[in-house]
Amino acid sequence: MPDSSSPLPRPGTDNPLQATLIHTYLHDHELEEIATVVFQMDGPAEIPNKVKLLKEEGNKCFKHNDFASASAYYLSGITLLCFTYIISYEDEILFRNLAVTLILAASELKQGKFRSMRTLCSLFLEFQPNNTKALFRRATAALGLHDIRQLVSDLKEATQIEPNNYEVTKELARIESKGSRVDTHNRESKSPDQEGNYVEKGLSGVTASVQ
Template sequence: MSVKDNKKLVKKFVLSHGKGEDTPYPHGTKVQFHVKSEALFSDTLPEWSSTSVQEDGLQLDGQLIDDSHDWKQPVELLLGKKFKLEVWEECISTMKKGEIAVFIIDKTLVSPYPVVSQTLRKAFSKKPADAKSLQKEKSHHCCGMGLKEGLGHKDLDELVTNPRHMKFTIELLLAELPGSYEKQYWEMSEEERLGSIPQLQEKGNALYRKGNYQQASDNYKEAIGRLENLMLKEKPNDTDWLVLNMQKLPLLLNYSQCQLLQGEYYSAVEHCSTVLEHQPGNVKALFRRGKAHVELCEGQLARRDLQECSSLDPDTAPACSKLLARLAYMEKQQNKKDKKLYASLFDKPLAKDTIISDRNSGSKENDQLIPKDSNINDGKNSIEQNDYPPKKDGDINDGKNSIEQNDDPPKKDGDINDG
């Protein structure tokens, strides 16, 4: 369908001319635009052959359906990707950057608009949908049965029931030709998606070296998500699936390292465990999971991982020993806190004339009064006065370089901890 070839069904009125050459946009052009949508009150369109066609068209009144100026952002569209409302693509293809134009379109060409509008509102509207609308949206599907159940918006449901001619006022803000912008994942071909993963990994590595761990995490996470999407199309444990999974494991290790540095210890445990499911002897995964267990004060799990790590790679033994010493110190401190807490429960004097009953006899005669100043536990020597271990050179509690900043295993495979 071409706007120029369908003057009876589509009529264009230019309100403000844009800039640039009058050439069609190739497929893959990304456009950004504002649109104001109105459902015309009149069911009869003017005779466009009239000499007053511009005036007749602009004077057509309608019910306001949508206005993207009130949304979070303008609408974005990738031309040539089989958009549901094909007529929009055709209209925009006739416009120049900066141009504002009105399009009057016959109702036979805009039947998909209610579904398109619902999608755009859900993505960009500033107003949260009410509970009733959300319930309707959950129950409907984009098919004939779904439309019968309703779209969750009264004005859109009316358009489905009673189709009307539409008036669209479009302002073309941006038109980026293919190759001039970074594609989003959904815009990429299969080959482009696979090729984007090493780029994200390298970008994450560069951010990590700069100490920007949050953005590095975001890049690793995006790369992991893209790989997992590609893996869904393969049969688990087939050759292609295994190749993709092997590409995923280093990303999981890098992500877990960033999570450790940000204090997200449970996340680090989870992602290292995923690596160890496929590579049980992975030293980096064992070390990082062990380190996370130390920070979570999970002694048994931490010792298991760190001892296995040092036995598999003796070069990691010094780093593992320091973490185990830190764990022992943390456990000792926690034990002393617990002792102090339990001691305080018994040290606290009871109120004067508090009655302690002999529950075995059940007799009031056996009840006795406890003097106010009497104490069940005198508290002497219940807690050591010096709760720190003896200080030795290089010990973790001597206040000097107590914990190494980089206590990862020796750098071997070009992982992100090699600086």
């Protein structure tokens, strides 16, 4: 078991996904709290099992519509993954599977928090660029942020991957028909909040497709 009297160092890694997680999610003020969890384990090899438990607890909360708790469990799992030792190929596969599952799950709970949703989906798409669920959710975030270029780009890419997805092609056609006039009045008449939200809008068809 690690020596709990020693401070937990900020991790470093050669794994690009883990490096991105560390940069995005790990904050220095959280190290002491994370150390309490890590020092209760037998070693870094136990971290993936702890992350699996956090994911399962998050799933339970999600099923009971306790989305705030579910999000907290998912994000705790992501943070803990920053301290996973990746040595073997098997370690790499396990880490990647846990990371992308948690990131995508967390992004689903950011509906309405468009900047956070876009960050999570963009991170996910760095490693699974053809994942249509992540593209759909980032398109939803782009609409909420009035980033029409990103919105159209993600919908076009999604239709190329799944050309028979009726809801997505329908939404793309609707957006393209409106062009630059989409929500212009709302954008000019409202001020964004801290998440960059102007109105509580989303892609109704796209959202339904990814639940």
